[in-house]
Amino acid sequence: KQEVTQIPAALSVPEGENLVLNCSFTDSAIYNLQWFRQDPGKGLTSLLLIQSSQREQTSGRLNASLDKSSGRSTLYIAASQPGDSATYLCAVNQGEMNRDDKIIFGKGTRLHILP
Amino acid sequence: AAGVIQSPRHLIKEKRETATLKCYPIPRHDTVYWYQQGPGQDPQFLISFYEKMQSDKGSIPDRFSAQQFSDYHSELNMSSLELGDSALYFCASSLSVASLYANTGELFFGEGSRLTVL
Numbered sequence: 520k521q522e523v524t525q526i527p528a529a530l531s532v533p534e535g536e537n538l539v540l541n542c543s544f545t546d547s548a549i550y551n552l553q554w555f556r557q558d559p560g561k562g563l564t565s566l567l568l569i570q571s572s573q574r575e576q577t578s579g580r581l582n583a584s585l586d587k588s589s590g591r592s593t594l595y596i597a598a599s600q601p602g603d604s605a606t607y608l609c610a611v612n613q614g615e616m617n618r619d620d621k622i623i624f625g626k627g628t629r630l631h632i633l634p
Numbered sequence: 635a636a637g638v639i640q641s642p643r644h645l646i647k648e649k650r651e652t653a654t655l656k657c658y659p660i661p662r663h664d665t666v667y668w669y670q671q672g673p674g675q676d677p678q679f680l681i682s683f684y685e686k687m688q689s690d691k692g693s694i695p696d697r698f699s700a701q702q703f704s705d706y707h708s709e710l711n712m713s714s715l716e717l718g719d720s721a722l723y724f725c726a727s728s729l730s731v732a733s734l735y736a737n738t739g740e741l742f743f744g745e746g747s748r749l750t751v752l
Contacts, residue, residue, distance in 0.1 A: 550739055551739050551740075553740065553741055555743075560722070560748070561745065561746070562724060562743045562744055562745040562746050563677070563724065563726075563743040564743075565740060565741065565742060565743075568739075568740045608676060608677075610741065612739050612741070621690060622667065622679070622726075622741060624676050624677050624679075625676065626675075626676040627676050
């Protein structure tokens with residue numbers, strides 16, 4: 520059974536620092552991995568999507584990497600800003616052709632950027 | 635671009651009442667997911683539909699039911715509401731990886747419906 524773990528559960532860093540959020544999964548047979556951001560009481564906003572054949576994706580100050588064989592993904596945030604404060608969730612999609620998609624979430628990392 | 639639309643955004647009910655939440659997926663998306671998120675919790679999968687058929691079932695209580703209609707919108711029906719049902723209910727849609735269209739399988743979420751049971 521696929522399990523997704525995110526470490527750390529919470530993180531507080533001063534503004535301007537670079538930081539790394541970690542996501543690990545137990546079954547490497549994934550179709551893709553997606554990183555989301557969630558502000559309190561709000562919906563999930565897709566940040567980056569990495570296909571199983573890819574190693575990384577970049578969007579602005581965000582860079583996500585994927586090492587499928589070791590079951591790990593990292594979300595790198597450069598030059599953090601107070602507006603980056605949110606909960607970051609990773610989710611793996613175990614969908615395959617001829618099989619229904621199955622999305623499994625980690626419990627998230629609550630990030631607080633100190634001004 | 636059109637996003638996932640959920641209604642109502644906020645709903646207050648009494649215990650033992652019934653509630654219905656609606657979800658309108660992104661056009662052309664063939665898969666809809668329902669998630670429940672309690673305070674400080676990660677989203678818990680309830681149920682999903684692929685091409686209007688139930689495709690997977692998670693931790694959905696027997697008091698809840700859902701369906702997807704011919705126009706692909708979905709409704710989550712919750713009966714005999716309990717205090718513990720108070721949560722954010724999210725709908726998400728995607729184009730299934732099984733689709734004939736080349737796609738990434740990216741998941742898009744609605745803003746959620748906040749249910750408060752008093």
